[in-house]
Amino acid sequence: MDAAVRADAAGQAGLFARIWEQIYLRQPHEVPPDALRHAQRALVDTLACIIGGSRQPCTAAASTAAGDTAADRALVLGTASHALDYDDVCMLATCHPSAPVISALLCQLEQCDQPVRMDHLLTAHLVGTEIMLRLGAWLGFGHYELGFHATGTLGAIGATAAAAHLLQLPIGQAGTALAIAASSACGLRVNFGTDTKPLHVGFAASAALRAVALARAGATANAAGAMAEFARAYTGNEPLLPPRFSGDGRSWAVLDPGFEIKRYPSCYLTHRMIAGILKLRGEAGGHSHDPERMPRIDVEFPPGGTIPLQYPTPQTGLQGKFSAPYCAASAWIDARVGLSTFTDHAVQRAHVVQAMQHIHVHERTGAPEALDSAPVRVSIAGIGSVLVDWAPGSLQDPPGNAEFMEKWQDCERLSGVQAPGDSARQLLQADPAANARALLDPVLDAVWRCIRNRADAGLHA
Known part of the structure; x- marks a missing residue:
């Protein structure tokens, strides 16, 4: 790369660094209610996918191979979230934004000593997916065309940002965590149609929790140069257009172009x-x-x-x-x-x-x-x-609450997981000030029982 192109790439990376910092610093009171509402629906949709994926062979394999650290648990939940290929997508970056981010958040939430409000959890999800998608939009479709599974590569960055935000890490420490995660980003499209595709999401969620833990423990990384190198490496050194972002506090990918909630469990x-x-x-x-x-x-x-x-x-x-x-x-x-x-x-x-x-x-x-x-x-x-010319499940063709409930119930029937009470409806209607763990723990307890029983019975039972 000649000096002029290298300087331009460095300047763009500096611009993206300012973008992710602006996003990261946002707090729940700065988030539009519509964005929080869509994040709440994405949480319920992803939980349904985790429930449905909890008895799949890839999830059993992840559970058998993993230990019991938070990062290990994120590997398992992340794999389950994408096992059915039923989780939401956003074509802004040709990826599944919620699965890696929410899987990491659910496992990071378990490590929180103090109660976490629902709106804080949802804001962390929005911050993580926003950074993930703005990075993907900057890299462009060429990243995907090169053979990368963008959900895995971008997901490691987005999930790390979300986990760091949930813990309210200082901006410098969060930047270090992102730089660490950038060295763990992975996923190849050649593995589509195999168990390794959902494992990519598990890898991303697990890498996020490891990166945050390492940054908190004092590990160092080149936070200033990581995104420039990430962009160069994951686009084949192709020149990129400058990243675009309004920075006005109202710009959220979940609102424009929106996430597509999948009606069909296929690509x-x-x-x-x-x-x-x-x-x-x-x-x-x-x-x-x-x-x-x-x-x-x-x-x-x-x-x-x-x-x-x-x-x-x-x-x-x-x-x-x-x-x-x-x-x-x-x-x-x-x-x-x-x-x-x-x-x-x-x-x-x-x-x-x-x-x-x-x-x-x-x-x-x-x-x-x-x-x-x-x-x-x-x-x-x-x-x-x-x-x-319409996108099924998009903001122009959104699923109603009844469709959410039907999807949740289909996933329960497939896996045999029985979440207690009216969990899906309670989560869809949860108050922003509600205790997130009080609502989520009963659902996740049922999921973990199913996963462990499936793993104990053998991978192909």
């Missing part, structure tokens, strides 16, 4: 396709859905929209989550895409495998498009075509 880049197929299916009236008379379905993605969809002929439920043909065929045949869609047995159904031959997927040619807003076109022979 988010399948969701517009699934929504389009279900819409056309519902309008088809008496059209036969017999697999023997499967119509041709054409799906046009934006440029780059199929990058993570790397399994044209999946063999396992995990692979099915990253298969456009499988998700499309299941949506048409089953009229729904849910947790039961992604078992090994479901993926191997002969009539679905046959139907997948009628799914044709391609990307549009031309200039790059922003994946957070780029539409997907679905065309079904003999029925019609729809341009899916």
